[in-house]
Amino acid sequence: MPETTLTTPEQKEEIISYLESQQAGKFRKAYLDLHVYEQAQIFSELDETQRNRIYRYLSPVEMGDMFNAIEEEPDQVVNYFKEMIPQYAADVIYEMYTDNAVDILAYAKAKDLNQYLELLPAEAAVEIRGMLHYQDKTAGAIMSTEYVAITGNQTVRSALHVMKKEALDAETIYYIYVIDDEENLQGVLTLRDLLTNDDDALISDIMNRPVMSVDVQEDQEEVAQTIRDYNFIALPVTNPEGKMIGIINVDDIIDVIDEESAQDYSGLAGVDVDNLPSNPWQAALKRLPWSLGLLILGITTAVVISWYQTLIQKDTLMVTFIAMVMGASGNAGTQSLAVSATRIADKDDEEESTAKMVANEALTGLIVGFFSGILFAVITGIWQQDLDFGLILGLALLIAVTISNVLGCLLPIIFKKLGKDASNVPGALVSTISDLLSALIYFGTIQIFWNLYH
Amino acid sequence: MPETTLTTPEQKEEIISYLESQQAGKFRKAYLDLHVYEQAQIFSELDETQRNRIYRYLSPVEMGDMFNAIEEEPDQVVNYFKEMIPQYAADVIYEMYTDNAVDILAYAKAKDLNQYLELLPAEAAVEIRGMLHYQDKTAGAIMSTEYVAITGNQTVRSALHVMKKEALDAETIYYIYVIDDEENLQGVLTLRDLLTNDDDALISDIMNRPVMSVDVQEDQEEVAQTIRDYNFIALPVTNPEGKMIGIINVDDIIDVIDEESAQDYSGLAGVDVDNLPSNPWQAALKRLPWSLGLLILGITTAVVISWYQTLIQKDTLMVTFIAMVMGASGNAGTQSLAVSATRIADKDDEEESTAKMVANEALTGLIVGFFSGILFAVITGIWQQDLDFGLILGLALLIAVTISNVLGCLLPIIFKKLGKDASNVPGALVSTISDLLSALIYFGTIQIFWNLYH
Incomplete structure (x- = not known):
């Protein structure tokens, strides 16, 4: 069974x-x-x-x-x-x-x-x-020094003999690396190659060249990407002089991938989900820094709303819809953040310029904002029996969503420029700043049209 | 180099x-x-x-x-x-x-x-x-049928001979599986075992038993977890009768891990980051369903705020701080969501009952809410030169944060009960519902104390 x-x-x-x-x-x-x-x-x-x-x-x-x-x-x-x-x-x-x-x-x-x-x-x-x-999160920090290396002037038979001797100690015996007298990496063989070639064949004749290798100081995420792309079981590590000094195995890479994806998820959520304390006190302690920090940042939104007290007193009904605008913008900003952080992490997109990415997000925001704005105008217009009011609010939503989209795209770019990880921008930071901008845009738009009509 | x-x-x-x-x-x-x-x-x-x-x-x-x-x-x-x-x-x-x-x-x-x-x-x-x-996302859907299998009554020498013959076709030759005449899985050998044992040794004497295997209908995530835990290069797949029918290789598992983590991240963000369209129109189309859906859900919050028009007209200043309460609760709810979705996905926590998880999140929310509430009371009390008002708002924040924490924990539990993936709850859904509850709690609390004092 x-x-x-x-x-x-x-x-x-x-x-x-x-x-x-x-x-x-x-x-x-x-x-x-x-x-x-x-x-x-x-x-x-x-x-x-x-x-x-x-x-x-x-x-x-x-x-x-x-x-x-x-x-x-x-x-x-x-x-x-x-x-x-x-x-x-x-x-x-x-x-x-x-x-x-x-x-x-x-x-x-x-x-x-x-x-x-x-x-x-x-x-x-x-x-x-x-x-x-070796620095944390580099190839050197995750590499293993137990591997099988031979020289090119051996035969398959003698290589198999070496394998048998070293098989018990090496972490992987799937690849056999070929080095010269200076320990420079020359080629690579798989056990498959050894098994399918004649016993008398010379290693240097049957080895695979060139060998892909990574520098000992390479970022572990880059190493993971290479192993993923090429479906390697292991990858040799060389020092800056080209000497082979270790290998990185696929199981170490799986740990790296898990770690990185937990970090991305934690970054967006604004809470570390990798080490979850079971004690509510410890859990609360971990969340408090962001919670209190964002609460303090939120004061700015309160200040903005307080500026418009005179306007609000003219018709308190306008307050009714502020939460919808803030919610829609915050949502748009978070989506834009997730997409942008992913694009930045994805090296394949390097050709695409930062400016183009921001322009794309602005355009996406404009489209989402346009349709959301129409829906919002219809809802509020019908509810308040006032089409003009609906159109004004729809316009405010359109602007707020577009700007939040740009914000969600700019923050990870700024984080990266500051040398931080682009995926460390929490969604809550985007929505808190987006709340501030939405309040400004919402009351600002109403104010302008109020002055026009009254 | x-x-x-x-x-x-x-x-x-x-x-x-x-x-x-x-x-x-x-x-x-x-x-x-x-x-x-x-x-x-x-x-x-x-x-x-x-x-x-x-x-x-x-x-x-x-x-x-x-x-x-x-x-x-x-x-x-x-x-x-x-x-x-x-x-x-x-x-x-x-x-x-x-x-x-x-x-x-x-x-x-x-x-x-x-x-x-x-x-x-x-x-x-x-x-x-x-x-x-085979159903999508099961072991059967990702398994390979190219593997090397031998019977136990062979010697190491004849097994090596089989290996040489099959090496070119098999996707991995690192493991050699031992089957009986009915193709039932009996044991497993690594190439290392073949190389380090005597050529005349009998396979059935040196093979490793029992062999870990997965059923063909097993969920791919479970398979990934097993390969991760045990650091396997491959894992055999059996049908319900115990016959070996394929293997799953570590490189297929890396794809599964990538896919699942992109899904979790996309779920939280409310936007699919796995297939990013470069065209803003397509990007907007992908985001519109959630955006419009949440906007419609947001009407409920507008309705709640409209209920309190008479209260707001008494002192429009109370509107100033609503965004801070909504922001803090939404943030707490999203953190709770990320933690809970991760806990639910992590099978190790199965012993922990759902009730205990909810209780823990409620307690965590109470602690975060308590300190946030004190900070909020101090800020608003000083600003408005009115300590009583500050304390009322602090209390509202405490309640709102605690309830949002419970909400962020309940939603993935409900999703799972409905047979959906717990990690598919978007943060924006939590914050939209949290906005509604926060508005109720905020104005409700003020109303109660207003009636007490006036």
């Missing part, structure tokens, strides 16, 4: 009961039989006493394999290292894939980090120290 | 010039030297005359490889088949990976589809017909 999970709740309970009753042998047998992802899921549910037992029951290799699959945030995982005997922690770090270990060690206190590194073989310590220097 | 693209604009121009001058040989050499992704990118830029030449210059195998990598929408690609001689089109379809061909053929007219299928080998036609029946 097909299965969608490998562990039943009963199995889980059984495994934890072995841990409780300190049956190391039974625990090891049942636990190590699981996929590392499920081992990690169970580990994350344990308390400190239980974890301390696991540290004694599992070898550093077994622990390292499991830690490679752990889904908790690295600033949490680093605390587990502190629970272990330092030498054991260092051994676990040594057994993990370097990129995963570095992700976690980035959150270790300097004192702890130095202790672990001193207990590691010198070469591994140097490698980890080197990788800790 | 490292490179981030393989083709220079000059190379591209050169290739197109060969096509223009009908130099088939030179074109083939330069074009086929490119990665299929880049071949496809160039193909997408050509006009019909140029495409017709390519159909003559490239073999169905070469054309099929390139079509596997094409990024245009399938309803566009299907038109290219119509430009080809039917037999050539059928041959290209035959050479493509079945899942990719099926994606495109789903958009073919019945007459064209039948013609292609008649020209295909019977077995391939049956397979394509079968896959066309």
Whole structure:
């Protein structure tokens, strides 16, 4: 029968009961039989006493394999290292894939980090120290240093021999990279190429060239785009001198894609949905900065409305429709924001100039505003039995929607110019500024026509 | 030197010039030297005359490889088949990976589809017909039927032999699936396992069990989650009887993840950002339904405000702050919506009951509303030199924000209950309803206290 999970709740309970009753042998047998992802899921549910037992029951290799699959945030995982005997922690770090270990060690206190590194073989310590220097969100920060590289003067047979030897350590063995004596990247082979070519064929004759690679300082989003476009399983990373120094695997890229899309969504919503606190106090604390900030910004709208008190006193009915204009403009502005932020993020559109994008949004706003304005004029005209009044309000809506559309397009452009992420403009910022402009346009338009007719 | 693209604009121009001058040989050499992704990118830029030449210059195998990598929408690609001689089109379809061909053929007219299928080998036609029946967004719709399967009674040596033979056709050769005589899935091996085990070892002794698999009717999002969690490169698909019928590759899953995240973002923004028309008319047409719909819904808010005309006439200053209350509530409602839609989508939270989620959002709203209310009371109290008035408005804001928070949480729950996607609730729907409730709460609160004091 097909299965969608490998562990039943009963199995889980059984495994934890072995841990409780300190049956190391039974625990090891049942636990190590699981996929590392499920081992990690169970580990994350344990308390400190239980974890301390696991540290004694599992070898550093077994622990390292499991830690490679752990889904908790690295600033949490680093605390587990502190629970272990330092030498054991260092051994676990040594057994993990370097990129995963570095992700976690980035959150270790300097004192702890130095202790672990001193207990590691010198070469591994140097490698980890080197990788800790790569900037967050670059290729260097997500790359792995475990890959298979050979030289071009080997035969398929000897390459297969190397593969067999290195297969257990490398994170992916699907690609075999060909380097020269200076470690410059020369070509690439897939296992498929090795299997379908003659055993005596020379690697340099059958390797694929040129190889696509990314610079170690490349932005992780660019790397994700390349892997997506070309359907690669992995992509080599080179330093500025062209030396191959690592690979980025597709599973790391999936994490990048998830992270970026959660950020875009959070940006638009004005609240971080990636790390959701279950405690309402913490949730409120996260939302308060924007909430209070926008409330203060909203004072400007109140000021504008207060300017028109004399006008409003002449006929309070005009207040009736202000919310509809603000709502329609805010809505238009948010749509324009989402479209513009997406366009800016989509590098394919780089040819399209910023000016053209703004002009397009203005035109789109004009069209949406025109039809919304007509509908609004009809509604208000019929309601108030006053066609002139309806037309004035329809005109105000047309202007307000058009301007909000331009606003929603300009804000991400400005954010980008300021060196921020264009997708970090919250919809609420657009609608708050749009409220201000709508109030000005709404009462301003009415004022002008009022003066004309009275 | 490292490179981030393989083709220079000059190379591209050169290739197109060969096509223009009908130099088939030179074109083939330069074009086929490119990665299929880049071949496809160039193909997408050509006009019909140029495409017709390519159909003559490239073999169905070469054309099929390139079509596997094409990024245009399938309803566009299907038109290219119509430009080809039917037999050539059928041959290209035959050479493509079945899942990719099926994606495109789903958009073919019945007459064209039948013609292609008649020209295909019977077995391939049956397979394509079968896959066309799988429901959109299920495992069946995205699976590939090109994979390597062996039986357990073989040795590593004979398995490697099978691999070599099938390597050229299979979409991934990283996993080798072990099936019994009834094609039931028994186990799985990675190429790594084959390479690191003795040539004479029996497959059934070294294969990994149990194998995780997904049912052919499983939702594609669930499949994506499994591949993400377990860091798989591919996942086998079984029919309800447990027979293996296909695999889902990680690159198909990346497309699913992109699609789903674009949908979530589009849902919140109330505009589809996945297919952005460059023409403002088309863009406006896409946004008009929501815009006009929400404008009509906004009439309710106007009605509510009109109810309070007598109250407003007593002191028009109270109108000054209505926009701030509506803005703050709309903002709170949108944040609550984004958080709730994410929680609902995140299956890990299933244990948490709906009631608890609503209670949490209400509490979060109360806390945010409390601090916003105090700030609002201070602002309005100082401005109007009237502390009582400030406190009344602060109370109104507290109530409005809390209720909007609950609203933002309830709407996605209701959408889900109605069988729709919880992430399809636009922020603008929440803020429009929130405007209505805010107007009621704002003027209602003032009315109550007005009656108390006058």
